[in-house]
Amino acid sequence: MTILKSLLAMLLPLLVFLPMEDLSAQGKILLADARPRPPEIVADDRTGLITGPIVVILNEAAASLGYQVQWRIAPFPRTLEDMKNGITDLVPGVFKSDERAMFMEFLGPIGVESHPVLFLTRAGQEQQIKAYDDLKKMKIGVKRGTLYFPQFDLDKTMHRVGAHDDHNMVKMLIAGRFDVMIVNDKEAALAALTPAENARVAWSEYQASRSLARYYGMSKFSRHKLLAPALSNSLRDMVKRGRVAEIYRDFGLSFKNYQ
Known part of the structure; x- marks a missing residue:
């Protein structure tokens, strides 16, 4: 009986701790929308698979902060509405405007597109x-x-x-x-x-x-909005280190339109 009590005493904290870890992991998911913009963003409506350098760049920047990006294919007008409501956290490849600044933080930029x-x-x-x-x-x-x-x-x-x-x-x-x-x-x-x-x-x-400078947009109503400065710094660091250009080369693309 004493041995059984000892085992229960050891296992009980573990039983409480594991679900908390799962909840913590779920809390580090960022929801991002993408629309097809080949060759930088390739989205397959049939499989839901989203690939391309713009996707990989954000995935890596988020991972450097311990976060994972969950992608959804969505038309841009729907994305903008969902960002106003905090449903969508992030959107890639956006340009600054006064209208968007009302509900969006601009992360980066990763370069100037000409x-x-x-x-x-x-x-x-x-x-x-x-x-x-x-x-x-x-x-x-x-x-x-x-x-x-x-x-x-x-x-x-x-x-x-x-x-x-x-x-x-x-x-x-x-x-x-x-x-x-x-x-x-x-x-x-x-x-x-x-x-x-x-x-x-x-x-x-x-x-x-x-x-125009090209950014990733983050909803000001996202539950992860406090992450915006660190994520923006991570993206700029990837540009400085040449990692952004390297990712483009991995896809057989040139980063020549950016400076």
């Missing part, structure tokens, strides 16, 4: 856009919640037609729902086109340009 903003039209209409002011005569397809370049983003005279993603946008363009589709990411737009659709569209000669 490349052209393109305009896709139906085949045969590409010559209609030779300058910025030509856009004022058109209906312009945009992705909801996306920033393009300052002149356009602040221009209230433009006739915008919103869409959730590139796949919807190209179909709306071909169907005549708008005249031109504004494109930040040419690779993502091309991936959304079928061979038959590709023959029905064309790129305008006119291009705009942007140069």
